[in-house]
Amino acid sequence: MGEHLKHKFEHIQERATDCPSHLASNIAADVGRFGKEVKDAAVHSFDVTKEELGDLYKQGEKKVGDARRQMQGGIRAKPLQSVLIATAVGLAVGFAFGMFGGKSNH
Numbered sequence: 001m002g003e004h005l006k007h008k009f010e011h012i013q014e015r016a017t018d019c020p021s022h023l024a025s026n027i028a029a030d031v032g033r034f035g036k037e038v039k040d041a042a043v044h045s046f047d048v049t050k051e052e053l054g055d056l057y058k059q060g061e062k063k064v065g066d067a068r069r070q071m072q073g074g075i076r077a078k079p080l081q082s083v084l085i086a087t088a089v090g091l092a093v094g095f096a097f098g099m100f101g102g103k104s105n106h
Contacts, residue, residue, distance in 0.1 A: 005041065008034055 012030045075082040 002041075005034070005037060008037065 012027065012034060
């Protein structure tokens with residue numbers, strides 16, 4: 001589509017340099033049509049991009065939901081192991097904050 005617009009613009013330039021003043025209104029109309037074509041192309045590109053981003057968002061949402069369901073299934077299958085892992089992670093984080101972010105006893 002960009003090549004088409006480029007040729008259209010070149011055609012308008014040629015007409016502008018070789019024409020008498022009474023054809024200026026025709027050139028103005030061509031420029032107006034060219035501007036509309038550029039605008040339409042931009043709107044179309046925006047719509048396509050918006051649609052593609054919407055599709056990517058839906059795919060991401062689905063993957064997050066699938067991961068959440070898989071994690072919940074693992075927790076239900078092994079509840080004791082899940083609690084022990086969560087406790088270990090909590091202790092590790094608490095120790096790290098206590099060691100690096102805690103107040104000194106000096």
